Amino acid sequence: MNLQSILENISLEFEIFGDKSLISKIEIDDIALDSRLVKSNSIFFGIIGKKTDGANFLPDIANKNCRVAIISNKSDFDIEKFLKNHPQNIVIAGDVSQILTQILQLIYPNLPQNIYAVTGTNGKTSVVEYVRQILGFLQKKSASIGTIGIKTSHSIDGEVAKSSLTTPDIVSLYKNLAFLKQNQIDDVAIEVSSIGLEQKRIDGIKIDSGGFTNFSQDHLDYHQNMAEYFNCKMLLFSQVVSAQGSAIVNADIKEYLSIRNICEKRNIKIIDYGFNAKILKIISINLSQIIFEYNQQQYEFSLNLKGDFQVYNVFCALGLVLSKYELTPMQIAELIKNFAKLNSAQGRMQLVGEFNDAKIFIDFAHSPDALENVAKLANKIKNNRLILLFGCGGDRDKLKRPIMGKIATQIADIVVVTDDNPRTENPQMIRQEIIGDNNSNKIIEIADRKIAIETAISLLKKGDVLIIAGKGHENYQIIGDKKFEFNEEKIAQDVIKKFS
DSSP states (O other), rough: OBHHHHTTTTTTTTEEOGGGGGGOBBBBBBOOOOOOOOOEEEEEEEEESSSSSSGGGGGHHHTTTTEEEETTTTTTOOOOHHHHHTOOOOOEEEEHHHHHHHHHHHHOOOOOSSSEEEEEESSSHHHHHHHHHHHHHTTEEEEEEEEEEEESOOSSOOOOOOOOOOOOOOHHHHHHHHHHHHHHHEEEEEEEOOOHHHHTTTTTTTTTEEOOOOOOOOOTTSSSSSSHHHHHHHIIIIEEEEEEEEEEEETSSHHHHHHHHHHHTOEEEEEETTTOOOEEEEEEETTTEEEEETTTTTEEOOOOOSSHHHHHHHHHHHHHHHHHHHHHHHHHHHGGGGGGOOOOOOOOSSSEETTEEEEEEOOOOOOOHHHHHHHHHHHOOOOEEEEEOOOOOOSSSSSSHHHHHHHHHOOSSSEEEEOOOOOOOOOOHHHHHHHHHHOOTTEOOOOSSSHHHHHHHTTTTTOOOOEEHHHHHHHHEEEEEEEEOOOOOOOOHHHHHHHH
16 A cells, blocks of 8 residues: 555644655555564654653664654654654554554554454453354354454464463554454454553454453553452443443442443443342353343253353353344243353363372462462362472562462462563562562472472372463463563373372
């Protein structure tokens, strides 16, 4: 697409710097936020972040023959000096985020018809994966996007843009949604983090259905307090979900009334779920048998998934699907027969092996609420002791560390405190903050996570359950500013082989 035709379609104010006669000669078919990923036909967007001004990378992109950059009109970057050294370049200054959204909509006009967005502290990955699987039961081509990447119900041709973020950057998200649409996938469930909402990573994407799982402490390294964290979550309903769209909300959490009030102001239809719900009302959870009521009709299904929190995740997913597809009672009854076949998301209470007649699970739990949920679930399925292994990430919320240490010692029989992703923090200090003034003889402190896993497995006796928490699907460990391969599923299985 010609740069001139792109600029003609921007309705916002902007200023052009450089030789304007070049504009009609430059062809564009790619957008980049990362200067390392630019190509000669890219537009580079230099966004001002919390730590750096993206405009400072303009010399880098020019050296890669990328000739067009859009930067913030609030940037202090010396544009005139840059253009003296790179006269073949064009620099545009304006509201960089809004211009980015408009250009993305122009370059990627065809996106999936039904996009379901899910937020909440815990359960997002599971919900979007269950949405994808439930849509598969309805013979719909579907996909999920989030922490564990992109999963599809059908094989697709080509490669997706990769991201390590819960909510991908806005460019990767648009590219991947357009790519899924090209593969005839019209139903996509995406995880949306509070940070992703605050950073407008889903701006301009039409979303009619939003789901909310639960709310508890996390990300206080980024947000100033819990109120700000909650308000960022609420952007999904106050700004993102279309007016007259649908909100699928857990009625059993204390934040429910606040969420409902926000939705009602924009005439968003509420599909609540839970024991206190009016729409998807849970009647009973008896082991793997669940009874619920919907539209004055009672239904029953079974799950092989363990834990009440997984039941809630399934209902959130079901509510999202029902917000888009009107099903008869007979169709619903047929659909939920398949729920016994639902598989948990990768790294979520994932059984990775057995040793000495004891079960070993990995789980992504890295917040107090999530750790408590998986520990309580493990206590229900154990026949002997619960061994809980975990750490806390460096350069992240410090306040949750002693809370998680206290939860672990209250619920587990043996607690192995080890390193997670210490990043640039002192790992020993992180472990000490977890342990705090807790002098419980349940605690074993082992710095090296691999040795900690080996030690925990060596302690297993018949009927025990070991939960290795905090990393789940992640196949790396970050120490300092370096990322090392660290696949806990493989590590645990190798240890089992070693001891067998």
